[in-house]
Amino acid sequence: MTTTANASSSAGLDAEAHANQFALLGQRRFAPFFWTQFAGAANDNLFKFAFTVMVTYQLQLNWMPPAMAGLVIGALFILPYLLFSATAGQLTDKFDKTKMIRFVKNIEIVIMLIAAWGFMRADAVVLLACVFLMGLHSTLFGPVKFAYLPQVLDSRELTGGNGMVEMGTFVAILLGQVAGGLLVAVPGIGHTSVAAACVLLALAGRAVAQAIPAAPATDPGLQINWNPVSETWRNLKLAHGNVVVFRSLLGISWMWFFGATFLSQFPSFAKEVLHGDEQVASLLLVVFSVGIGIGSLLCETLSRRQVEIGLVPLGAIGMSVFAIDLYFASRALPALGDLGLGAFLHQPAHWRVLADLGLLSLFAGLYSVPMYALIQMRSQPTHRARIIAANNILNALFMIASAVIAGALLKTGFTIPQIFLIIGIANAVVAFYIFMLVPEYLLRFVSWLLSNVVYRFGVKGGEHIPAEGAAVLVCNHVSFIDAVLLMAASPRPIRFIMDHRIFAVPVLGWLFRLAKAIPIAPQKEDPVAYEDAFRQAVQVLREGDLLAIFPEGAITRDGQLQPFKGGVMKVLEAARAEGIAPPVVPMALTNLWGSFFSRIEVRQGQNVAMVRPFRRGYFSRVGLNVGNAVPYSDVQPDVLQQRVSGLMGA
Structure with missing residues (x-):
């Protein structure tokens, strides 16, 4: 437990030390792991x-x-995910993840040596067996891959780290x-070249894995259930x-359903709809992969280096919009014969198809x-790998x-x-259903918009x-x-205590009810x-969540901080009576007074809001300053008011 805590502390320090996700490639806690999984995916x-081929x-x-x-090859590769994901999740929770990674990489070397023999003999039966075994290798590695990251990365690095992976x-x-297709086609030495490349990639992955630092077991006392069905x-x-x-x-499994539909249709789509050759089919794969990569990398920038699930609806919208437009872009393309890559790109209509494909995959990266x-972040560390194993099972089924x-x-005759x-429309329906649930x-x-x-x-x-545990947030009300x-501003959900009258405001009232804000009269x-x-x-505090209070009791009518009322102390005293002593985090919104939603306008002698939509123009700058938490024992209304007042001028 001490080692894990130290790792988390170190991760927190490193989070402040680097500017973006690419800097992780220079750090031992991430770089060897990244290149290990990269080599494994490439080899697969x-x-x-x-x-x-x-x-x-x-x-x-x-x-x-x-x-x-x-x-057949795809089905054999995915079969172990259904059979052994549950067992893989248990093993990852029970044992040191770094040892698990090295064990899996050792297995990969053995499998690739057998596959090399199969390629040299052109023995399809041996190679089919190796497909199944490589599926087993990936099944074992899957829970380790996603359970390792939160153990060594700070919560503010998690989005960037996942984006990089x-x-x-x-x-x-x-x-x-690309390498597999090119090597196997080399006259005379194609099979030998593939055999050598597979073994070398496996050895390279194992060599890099040796540099991965220890990642202690999160549930070493776990009793393994070897029955895959019951587990x-x-x-x-x-x-x-x-x-x-x-x-x-x-939601993630649906994304794999969505993506698998497109990937599986690329060869036929290129030949029958776009009238292109094998190079055109490869181009579709390149565009799709690049789009996913760009979308994944954009997540950290768009989320301000926190886990920002507000990007998920944005991703879902983009996936549907561009999937539907892909239908309109490709339904009436002229039949020009088998086009090579150059002739295909020479047609302007094809650029719209490529743009749709690239953008829908980019938004899929933002979604996933x-x-x-x-x-x-939300799974309990003791069984995080088993949750990820459940995800792999659902992914395979979808x-x-x-x-x-x-x-x-x-x-049935659909083109x-x-x-x-159909998939684009279904994606919109499924996404709306998930977001309502x-x-x-x-x-x-x-809030992101x-x-x-x-x-x-x-x-x-x-x-x-706080990244975890109960806390009370107090802020000025502008x-x-x-x-x-x-x-x-918060990577975690917040429950608010709010004046009951705000629930009558159109749209905002619906939004706050959706957020389960607590009305007070x-x-x-x-x-x-x-x-x-x-x-x-x-x-809320008993459940270990964040509670936010605006201690002024009402929105300011002059832009100045109003005296704090006693509601904060009453909440804390009631919590204390149940043995809960949460810290109080002061914060202050700045430069928001004078914007459309503040009560700066005067109508019939009353200060009102939401009268002139663009009175401060577009993209006006506002901010939030967050101070150090005040221990429960030091909390007093005047102390909190001084802290918030000081943050307003920070």
Whole structure:
């Protein structure tokens, strides 16, 4: 436990030391792991694609026609995910993750030596066995890959680290497939070249893995259940125990369903719709992979280096928009014969197709990376790997469903562009359903839009917002959207105590009800609602969550800080009576007075808000300053007011 704590502390220091996610490649806690997984992904795809090309073009197998080769190889590779993911998750939680990585890389070397023998003999049976074994290798590595990151990265690095891994994986897939296709086609020495490349990549991955620092077991006392069926069911039930995490798993699995549909149709789409040759099919893969990589890398910049799930709805919108436009861009292309790469690019209509494909994959990167980071952050460390194993099981099921449904649609007469249209519309429906089930995604999206599009929102001292545990946040009250801006600044959900009258404001009232804000009315006006608000506030703290209070009790009418009322102390006293002593974090919104949502306008002698939409122009700069937490024992209304006042001028 001490080692883990030290690792987290070190990660926190490093988080402040580097400017962006690329700096992680210069740090031992991340770089060896990154290159290990990069080599593994490249080797998987080099091996599978070379074998597919060999069966399709070079071998004559009566029992496996060329048209079935890709399907059989893909199914064999994914089968271990269904059978052994649950066991892999247990092993990762029980043992040191670095030792697990090295063990898996040792297995990869053995498999690739057998595969090399199979390539030299052109033995399809041996190579099919190796496909299954490489699927097993990837199944074992999957939970380690995503459980290792939150153990060595600070929460503010998690999005960037996941973005780098996602980008690296798709680049490795692309390079592996290109290398596999080129090497196996070399006259005379193609099979030997592939065999050598597979073994060398496995050795390189194992060599780099030796430099990965220790990542201690999170549940060393775990008793392994070797029954894959019962353990798979247990893992799914374990994941279902956390509603937000489980529905995020479903969201990621849907993304794999969406992506697998496009990837599986690229060869046919290139030939039958775009009228291009094999180079055009490869170009589609390149564009898709580059788009995913760019989207993954953009996540850290767009999220201000925190886990920003507000990007997920943005990603879902982009995926649907460009999938649907891909249908319109490709439904009436002229049949010009088998186009080579140059002739294909010479047609202006084809650039719209490529743009749609690149942008839908970019938005898929924005969609997936924050979801992975959320799962890593919200899962309990003791069984995080088993949650990720459950994710792998669901991913495999959704990808199989994708193949079955796409095949059924094609057999019933649907064209490939029509399938893209159906998937684009279905994505919008599924995304809306998920966001209604988990309103936090939609709330974060609104707060992200407001803080990045309406305003230029900067946060100073954001690290003072606790990454875990109960805390009370106190802030000055300047406008109707203060709560939304605080949501944007915090990587965790916040429950707000708010004046009951704000719930009557159109749109904002609906938004705050969605956020489960706690309405409070004056005691003289509604004593039941008044007491119930404090009861709910204590419940929030009892559950270890963040509670935000605007101690002034109302939105300022002159831009000045008003005297703090006693509500904060009443909440803290009620919490103390139940043995809860949360710290209080002071914060101050700056430069928000005078904006559209503040009560700066005077109408009929009253200060009102939301009268002149662009009175401060576009993208006006506002900020939030967060101070050091005040221990429970030192909290007094005048102390908090002084802290907040000081932050207003910081």
